[in-house]
Amino acid sequence: MRPRLRIAWLALLLLASVALAARPRPHVLKRRNPTYAPLSDSSLDELVALTDLDATLDWTRPETTLAKLLVPRAVGSANLTRLQGMVEGHFRKLGWHVEKDTFDDSTPYGTKTFTNLVFTHDPSAPRRLVLSAHLDSKFFPTHPEDQFVGATDSAAPCAMLLDLATGLTPWLDRRKQRVEEGGGEEGREGQGESLQIIFFDGEEAFKDWTHSDSIYGARHLAHKWGSETDHSPQPVRATPRSPLRRISHLVLLDLLGAPNPLIRNFFPTTGWLFDEFLHAEERLGNAGHLWQGLEGEAYSARKGEVGAHERSFFVSRGGGGVSAYAGQIEDDHLPFLREGVPVVHLISVPFPKVWHTIKDNADALDLPTVKAWSLIVRLAVAEYLGLDPSAPIPNLNTPTEVKRDPRDLLSDEAG
Numbered sequence: 001m002r003p004r005l006r007i008a009w010l011a012l013l014l015l016a017s018v019a020l021a022a023r024p025r026p027h028v029l030k031r032r033n034p035t036y037a038p039l040s041d042s043s044l045d046e047l048v049a050l051t052d053l054d055a056t057l058d059w060t061r062p063e064t065t066l067a068k069l070l071v072p073r074a075v076g077s078a079n080l081t082r083l084q085g086m087v088e089g090h091f092r093k094l095g096w097h098v099e100k101d102t103f104d105d106s107t108p109y110g111t112k113t114f115t116n117l118v119f120t121h122d123p124s125a126p127r128r129l130v131l132s133a134h135l136d137s138k139f140f141p142t143h144p145e146d147q148f149v150g151a152t153d154s155a156a157p158c159a160m161l162l163d164l165a166t167g168l169t170p171w172l173d174r175r176k177q178r179v180e181e182g183g184g185e186e187g188r189e190g191q192g193e194s195l196q197i198i199f200f201d202g203e204e205a206f207k208d209w210t211h212s213d214s215i216y217g218a219r220h221l222a223h224k225w226g227s228e229t230d231h232s233p234q235p236v237r238a239t240p241r242s243p244l245r246r247i248s249h250l251v252l253l254d255l256l257g258a259p260n261p262l263i264r265n266f267f268p269t270t271g272w273l274f275d276e277f278l279h280a281e282e283r284l285g286n287a288g289h290l291w292q293g294l295e296g297e298a299y300s301a302r303k304g305e306v307g308a309h310e311r312s313f314f315v316s317r318g319g320g321g322v323s324a325y326a327g328q329i330e331d332d333h334l335p336f337l338r339e340g341v342p343v344v345h346l347i348s349v350p351f352p353k354v355w356h357t358i359k360d361n362a363d364a365l366d367l368p369t370v371k372a373w374s375l376i377v378r379l380a381v382a383e384y385l386g387l388d389p390s391a392p393i394p395n396l397n398t399p400t401e402v403k404r405d406p407r408d409l410l411s412d413e414a415g
């Protein structure tokens, strides 16, 4: 991805957004999705223990997923093909539905073949919460830049998504079973939301970022899903006909894994969901689940440098609700956003200092930060989908409580 504006312009933009903030805006009330259910305290410990994070994410151990991802993996490379196979195998083993979106597109280096990987826990569910990242690393034609591994961009986010699937699959299975036992397809009307994980191909530009040389996979998938009509028998009346409309929210992870990220809210209509990630961080922190293992080998060498992790990853929405950077970051979410899909963009802004340099390697990562991200995302997704195994499935005929927050009374045109 790239920032669309230079820093000098951002100051100007900030002033402009302050001026805009004074204007009255159309009334749009946003709220939690119907499946949302807070996780009980007893289930929180169980959630954290669902996977051994070190076994997946400690890249100093060559057998971990993240270690395997830390190789150059530009579009069309043998490494990328091999890793796509690894990712696909991971989800097949977990029993998820696999969809491979393979297509050709022209690039500054001629026609290339791309493959988006789409995994769905329960493809019959009418709606999907999508978590996504790009698997490809940026192509550099000359040595030594051709050894670029994109540790934050986006090896670490991809490893987090693989861990998310491993961790939540047993809970997703149990919830599906409980929904079916509690009314089957009827129960799906309100509860029928599944987790979908997308690994985009061709996010990076081959040369300089332009509208045609960037986000190849996301552009293709959003267009395909926007124009497809699903004529198969629908599980419930309310199932949207277009695959794009079945996405309740798209959460995009990018440039994560370096210490002390700054995550901002870009879209007023999904501010409530941004807050859920922030609350997940708070709750995990208060329960002592973040920053364990600071004595670990991968961390100790950097401890003095990165500090004590006392600051939140998230920039609180404050009164205005939207970051001045809103709409200024080009990334895989854009083709979906333009089609009306609600988006949360978890990206560190400013970008990590190593961005698009050979230094975006293992040294740029901070293991406790990567582990914290995995737990934050795991908790937020578990609550979004109401996965708590000890909680009852809510009565679907009872209207869900509307969470009113004055900051949500904004339109997407703001900022």
Ligand SMILES: [Zn+2]
Binding pocket: 001, 138, 153, 204, 356
């Ligand atoms: Zn990049």
